[in-house]
Amino acid sequence: TQLLEQSPQFLSIQEGENLTVYCNSSSVFSSLQWYRQEPGEGPVLLVTVVTGGEVKKLKRLTFQFGDARKDSSLHITAAQPGDTGLYLCAGANAGGTSYGKLTFGQGTILTVHP
Amino acid sequence: GAVVSQHPSWVICKSGTSVKIECRSLDFQATTMFWYRQFPKQSLMLMATSNEGSKATYEQGVEKDKFLINHASLTLSTLTVTSAHPEDSSFYICSARDFRGVYEQYFGPGTRLTVT
Numbered sequence: 001t002q003l004l005e006q007s008p009q010f011l012s013i014q015e016g017e018n019l020t021v022y023c024n025s026s027s028v029f030s031s032l033q034w035y036r037q038e039p040g041e042g043p044v045l046l047v048t049v050v051t052g053g054e055v056k057k058l059k060r061l062t063f064q065f066g067d068a069r070k071d072s073s074l075h076i077t078a079a080q081p082g083d084t085g086l087y088l089c090a091g092a093n094a095g096g097t098s099y100g101k102l103t104f105g106q107g108t109i110l111t112v113h114p
Numbered sequence: 115g116a117v118v119s120q121h122p123s124w125v126i127c128k129s130g131t132s133v134k135i136e137c138r139s140l141d142f143q144a145t146t147m148f149w150y151r152q153f154p155k156q157s158l159m160l161m162a163t164s165n166e167g168s169k170a171t172y173e174q175g176v177e178k179d180k181f182l183i184n185h186a187s188l189t190l191s192t193l194t195v196t197s198a199h200p201e202d203s204s205f206y207i208c209s210a211r212d213f214r215g216v217y218e219q220y221f222g223p224g225t226r227l228t229v230t
Contacts (some may be wrong), residue, residue: 006157031160033218042118042207043158044219088157090219100146100163102219107157 002027004091006105013079013080014113021074021087021108029091033102037086039096046074079112086110117141118210120222127198127229135193135225137208143188144210148219149181152205164191198229 005024013019023032031050035043038039047056049065049072060083062075072089086109090102117140127133137147145166150158162172162183170183180202182194191210195202204228209219 035221040205040224040226042120042209042223045218045220048218074196086155101148101160102209104157104160107155109155 002091002093002103004089004103004105006089009106010106010111012111012113013061016078017112019076019079019110021110022071023073023089023090023091023105024071025091025103026070028069029090029093029103030069031092033090033092034063034072034074035090037088037090053060063101070100076078076110079110081114083092084110084112091114116212116220117220118208118220118222120208120225122225123223124226125228129199129229130196130197132196133227134196135195135206135208135227135228137191137193137210137222139189139220140214141211142210144191144212145188145199147185147191148209148211149183149191149193150207152207152224154201154205157194158207161193195227198227200229203227203229 033048034046037043047063052067052069054065060077064073086107088107097107102113119138121136147164149161161176162170162226164170164183164185166185172178185191207224209221
């Protein structure tokens with residue numbers, strides 16, 4: 001069974017601060033996705049990283065996939081109250097019996113105070 | 115693009131009745147859809163994988179006779195909660211994988227089920 005350990009589970013910061021969320025596993029994933037979810041809504045895909053060592057930027061968000069494709073991080077620069085939400089990492093595999101299934105981390109609840 | 119809808123968005127039902135939730139991919143064909151359950155402030159828990167034209171594959175611990183899944187077309191999957199009980203109250207979310215893609219799943223907005 002593949003597991004993704006996401007940390008921290010809770011993060012409460014002031015507007016303008018930087019933060020990093022981590023996802024770690026002992027298993028290799030073909031890809032890793034990051035989602036953001038607001039209360040009462042479904043998760044929204046932020047990014048997919050596929051190549052080991054890959055770095056993707058989405059405005060103030062920077063996503064990195066580890067060289068061994070076992071870990072990933074999400075860094076937010078100058079957080080804003082609008083960034084508040086549940087952030088989820090999810091790993092996927094392209095083959096085998098788990099094809100297409102996502103393994104989710106526990107999630108990080110981020111609260112950015114004005 | 116990649117829009118997934120769910121209906122209804124919320125439902126209240128009495129204990130012992132059945133409830134059907136629909137999941138549709140609006141602008142793409144989905145050979146595979148997934149059904150998740152989510153408790154407040156927690157991550158998503160995969161319940162089953164639904165493949166068009168074949169039987170769903172359920173995760174360990176999920177009662178297949180209680181949670182009936184039908185994937186009749188490339189754009190529609192349904193989840194029926196049979197003989198619902200208060201402990202079935204939860205947020206149910208579906209996702210769909212574009213048949214052209216490999217990794218990404220696109221999620222519906224979720225259905226809040228409350229069983230009284």
